[in-house]
Amino acid sequence: MNILIMGCGRVGARLASLLDGDGHKVTILDNDTYSFRRLPPSFSGTALFGNGTDEEALKKAGIEDADLFVALTQGDNRNVMACQIAKHIFKVPRVVCRIYDPLREEMYSALGLETISPTKIFAQLLREKIEG
Amino acid sequence: MYIIVIGGGRLGYYLLKELLKEGHEVLVLEKDSRVCKTITDELGSVCFRGDGCEAATLAEVGTGRADMFIAVTGDDEDNLVACQVAKHKHNVPRTIARLRNPRNAILFKKLGVDVTVSSTDLIIEAIEREVPTHPVTQLLTLEEKGLVIVDVKITPESSTVGKTVKDLKLPRESKLALIIPNEGSAHVPASHTVLHPGDQIIAVTPPETKEALKAALSGK
Numbered sequence: 526m527n528i529l530i531m532g533c534g535r536v537g538a539r540l541a542s543l544l545d546g547d548g549h550k551v552t553i554l555d556n557d558t559y560s561f562r563r564l565p566p567s568f569s570g571t572a573l574f575g576n577g578t579d580e581e582a583l584k585k586a587g588i589e590d591a592d593l594f595v596a597l598t599q600g601d602n603r604n605v606m607a608c609q610i611a612k613h614i615f616k617v618p619r620v621v622c623r624i625y626d627p628l629r630e631e632m633y634s635a636l637g638l639e640t641i642s643p644t645k646i647f648a649q650l651l652r653e654k655i656e657g
Numbered sequence: 658m659y660i661i662v663i664g665g666g667r668l669g670y671y672l673l674k675e676l677l678k679e680g681h682e683v684l685v686l687e688k689d690s691r692v693c694k695t696i697t698d699e700l701g702s703v704c705f706r707g708d709g710c711e712a713a714t715l716a717e718v719g720t721g722r723a724d725m726f727i728a729v730t731g732d733d734e735d736n737l738v739a740c741q742v743a744k745h746k747h748n749v750p751r752t753i754a755r756l757r758n759p760r761n762a763i764l765f766k767k768l769g770v771d772v773t774v775s776s777t778d779l780i781i782e783a784i785e786r787e788v789p790t791h792p793v794t795q796l797l798t799l800e801e802k803g804l805v806i807v808d809v810k811i812t813p814e815s816s817t818v819g820k821t822v823k824d825l826k827l828p829r830e831s832k833l834a835l836i837i838p839n840e841g842s843a844h845v846p847a848s849h850t851v852l853h854p855g856d857q858i859i860a861v862t863p864p865e866t867k868e869a870l871k872a873a874l875s876g877k
Binding site for chain 2: 578579580600601602603605606609610613614626628629632635636
């Protein structure tokens with residue numbers, strides 16, 4: 526699969542290296558090149574400087590051929606906007622969006638975005654651990 | 658009208674002031690407590706501290722009964738999400754977003770924002786209007802109708818000087834609305850109206866045929 530990841534934080538870098546290890550063609554985009562230090566030396570994909578809410582930068586990163594787009598920056602709104610560009614402008618077949626805010630996550634999920642709220646998941650996990 | 662403004666920066670502040678002067682019920686949502694306090698000190702309790710992208714905050718300030726929702730923060734993504742939350746969670750009938758990047762206009766429209774305002778585009782339009790040699794200046798965009806109102810000048814070199822309106826090969830969708838001659842009063846053109854150098858023509862056209870209209874009027 527051609528995979529485009531936006532945001533090279535801890536989660537983004539880790540996901541990129543996992544998918545790269547599985548043999549996918551991975552491109553990771555970040556607007557701070559310093560964050561690429563998190564990628565392991567074994568990473569064979571492409572690390573690209575650019576803003577994921579900018580259509581030109583997304584084109585350069587190969588969004589037109591992407592099978593999957595994942596938005597993992599720190600900003601919920603930035604992730605939401607980038608994912609909507611990927612889905613509605615570039616028609617990427619599968620788009621996954623991280624949204625910390627559970628309320629916003631529910632709304633965009635109802636609007637048809639594939640969303641994950643780490644806040645919700647982690648709270649649930651903790652509860653199970655504490656009560657289990 | 659109850660109007661909610663997101664972002665109490667310079668634009669939000671002056672917008673708030675103007676809207677209050679027009680007698681509207683206005684509320685500004687601003688994240689920064691210091692900015693919020695300044696507004697409250699100067700204009701009264703018209704500022705609420707909170708994130709305009711959060712559904713819970715919007716519920717608290719009664720967004721459900723708002724007639725208009727205007728997002729003017731400095732970040733396009735924040736303006737987009739605020740408008741979408743207002744629209745989809747609170748059914749606000751009219752949402753307006755400020756754009757930093759004019760190229761986001763199409764996306765915002767596609768995603769349900771009713772009106773977008775780009776300061777870059779506005780300034781470019783204003784500059785074009787002030788440049789006297791510019792043959793066609795865009796005066797107004799009627800986005801929902803897919804029309805623009807333009808001002809075309811007939812220069813002495815135009816090959817259409819001396820021709821009547823019915824001799825012009827105007828694009829079918831374009832309409833001449835008004836002729837403002839160098840001397841004399843403005844009038845509505847008829848088919849036998851003759852074009853003179855210095856005439857200023859106000860026309861309505863879809864943006865796609867703007868160039869064709871310009872060519873038809875200048876004779877080039």
